[in-house]
Amino acid sequence: MHEVSIAQEIIEIVKDYLPKNNHVSVKSVRVEIGEFSNILPDALSFGFKVLTNITDMKDTELIISKVPLTVKCRDCENISILDEPFFFCHSCESANVEILTGTELKVIEIELND
Amino acid sequence: MSLITVERKILEKNDEIANINREKFRFKGMFTLNLVSSPGSGKTSLIEQTIKILKGKLNIAVIEGDVQTNLDAQRIDALGVSVVQIVTNGACHLDAMLVRDAFQKLINIDINLLFIENVGNLVCPAAYDLGEEMKVVIISTTEGDDKPLKYPAIFRNSEVLVINKIDLIPYVNCNIDTIIMNALSINSGLKIFEVSCTSMEGINEWCEYLLYKVKSQ
Structure with missing residues (x-):
């Protein structure tokens, strides 16, 4: 249930890349979300939509790439x-x-x- | 169209402040624990019983996190220990900024052992570093033995598992060996304590461990 907090942090990071006093719209933001990160992609998309709804980013698409959980063995080095x-x-x-x-x-x- | 490469951690701001918190805590010579569990597993009870045993040996302080009320802080305050209550007003976890601000109220107090009691939740607190030395996950026998499998991230991210309410085992459908087996399948390095905050069974072993940790800090 912390997907809204995560969506807010994504928006804050995106803002760092927008030129000041120059209306540039953001087409999309791509994020990587690990399978073991406790984040539900649907809830994150929903949170992002709600938070951007009345802002300049209301048409911005959030693209979520999921990353599988992989481990490396310290004994036999198999992945x-x-x-x-x-x-x-x-x-x-x-x-x-x-x-x-x-x-x-x-x-x-x-x-x-x- | 222009594509900008970003490659930044979403929680970078939290992690940065958590690292500053950790440096501050270490500089003060404190050993700091982040206690995570479901609501009602016995986080506050474990802190209370620990205080009763270790109060004469260590300077203890507590940061309490709850969605509402300062009821937990009142319980700790009644034991004569410094406590700061964070009320999150709905947020389901503590973050490093909340802990930084709460710690300001403890900055002039001599502390060896700091407990941060997170909001009762086994999901969201797993993602947030607060600046602690270790996370301690607590489950109680009344919750059932499948919890490590249902909430694996917090079990993977913790160094210690405290199984509370072992005095209730005869009355509940919970096998303690199954809890342990499930927890170790998620995190084979977990240090495990079996305790009851009511009968006090196992509390001394937990306190000895904390004493050792504080002294070797």
Whole structure:
């Protein structure tokens, strides 16, 4: 339920890239959301829509790229893609694994309408 | 059309302030814990019982987070310990800015051990670094043994699991070995304590661990 806070942070970051005193509209914002980040994409899109609704960004599209949860085994160095968050190496079944991807919460790029 | 590469963390502002908080806490020689659980698992009770045992040995302070009321702060204040209540007015988690502002009220107090009690919620607090040394996740036996599987992020992001209300095991449909097995499948490095804040079982072991952590800080 913190998707609205996350949407607000995205908007604040986008504002940093808009030229001052110059009306440029933002076509889209692309974000990366990890599968293990506790963010529901639909709720994030909804939060973004609500927060931008009466602003210059009301037509801005939020594009969400999901990033799978992957772990690297510290014992055998195998990289596993985890469909469910059970943290075991798929090769040697060790629990001694570190997360490589899947916790991302990032703004990747912004597209402006010139 | 022009494309601008950004590549910035959405929570960068929070993380930056959390790092400043952590430096400040360490500089003061404090060991800081972020306590996370569902509502009603016993975060405040665990803090109360810990205070009763460690009060003579450590200088303890508490930052309480709740959506409404200062009821928790009143409970801590009754034990003669410095406490600041954050009321989030609806927000489902604490963030680093709220903790920074609350800590201003504790800045002149000598503290070894700081508890930050998060808003009761197993989802959102997992994403927010407050500047703590470690997150402690608490579940109680009345919640059932499947909770680690349902809320994996907080179990993965915590270093310690406290299982509370073990005195109620005979009366509830909960297998403690299943809780532990499920929790370790998410995070094999979890340090686990089994306690009851009512019967006080296991509280001494938890307090010994905290003493050790504060001294080796």
